Amino acid sequence: MNLTEHFTLDEFTRSTTADRLKIDNSVPTDLMPNVQLTAIKLEFVRQALGKPINITSGYRCPALNARVGGVSTSAHTKGLAVDFNSSYGTPKEICQRLIDAGVQFDKLIQEHNQWVHIGFNPNNNRQIVLTAVKQGGKTIYKNGLL
Numbered sequence: 001m002n003l004t005e006h007f008t009l010d011e012f013t014r015s016t017t018a019d020r021l022k023i024d025n026s027v028p029t030d031l032m033p034n035v036q037l038t039a040i041k042l043e044f045v046r047q048a049l050g051k052p053i054n055i056t057s058g059y060r061c062p063a064l065n066a067r068v069g070g071v072s073t074s075a076h077t078k079g080l081a082v083d084f085n086s087s088y089g090t091p092k093e094i095c096q097r098l099i100d101a102g103v104q105f106d107k108l109i110q111e112h113n114q115w116v117h118i119g120f121n122p123n124n125n126r127q128i129v130l131t132a133v134k135q136g137g138k139t140i141y142k143n144g145l146l
C-alpha cells in the first residue's frame, strides 16, 4: 500500500526483529493517520536531501518497541517517528542539511554517527535537535549536533 509517492506502508512496519520473534507489527487503524502524516513529512526530508531515504525502523508496536529497548513513550509506537539513513551523507550531514533546508520536525536526533531519528508532532513541531552518544555504557542525549 502506498502512503505517498515515495513511501509504502511496508517500509514503516517491516522489522527483522518482529519477523524473528513472530510479533505482529501491523499499524492499528487508529494510528494510520499518524503514519500517513509521517510519510507526508518524509517527502519533505527526501526532497531536502535530493536522495532516497532508507527507513531502518518506523512503526513499532509496544511489544516490538520493548524488545528493541525503546522507551515506552517512543514516538515510534505512535507511528510518528522513523530511523533512517540516506546516501546523501553521514547522519550528521543529513541532520545539518535538514536544519539548513528548514524542514519541520519535532525531534531530530543524530544517533551515534549511525543513523538519524526524526519524529513529528501533528500539532506542534518543536524543532528539537539532539545528538545521542554513549557514556559509561548508557545512551545520553546532548543538545545540538556534535
Ligand SMILES: [Zn+2]
Pocket: 076, 081, 082, 083, 117, 118
Ligand atoms: Zn528512533
